Amino acid sequence: MIHRTALVDPTAHLGHDVSVGAYTIVGPRVTLGDRCVLAAHVVIERNAKLGTGVKVGYGTVIGNDPQDLKYEGAETWVEIGDGTVLRGYCTINRGTAATGKTTVGERCFLMSYVHVAHDCAIGNDVIIANAVQMAGHVTVEDRAIISGLIGIHQFVRIGTFAFVGGGS
DSSP states (O other), rough: OOTTTTTEEETEOTTTOOOTTOOOOOOTTTEEEEOOOOOOOOOOOEEEEEEEEEETTOOOEEEOOOTTTTTOOOEEEEEEOTTTTOOTOEEOOOSSSSOOEEEEEOOOOOOOTTEEOOOOOOOSEEEEEETEETTOOOOOOOEEESSSOOEEEEEEETTTTOEETTTO
């Protein structure tokens, strides 16, 4: 179901049984897999692919321009894997350079207010708690857990099964 106040660009592709909430914007070159659920006031600006069964919480912004002075308007992307859950007010920026992308793997759980900057790569089955703020080019490998209120410096790699403690 697409709410009557939602705006969906004609170039967007929506799979079967997709739900788009009130005042949500789905921009150009966006693909929503089957059974995606977008809450109210979500913005998927452009150039984003969401897999099957992705759930996006209230006020989340996906696919906006990267916050990088090197960005010169290249066509860059965000990809979010099947079964991932993004709680309210997350932000996920597109990649920086041509063909660049920011990726979030399958079955991830990003809690409220998580920021994933340009060119980050998050593996599968990752849990990221509230208000984690990632700078650009961060890699988080499969099954890592990141506690809340953490700032992650650019180009950091967090390994498979790593646990990062809160407030660090």
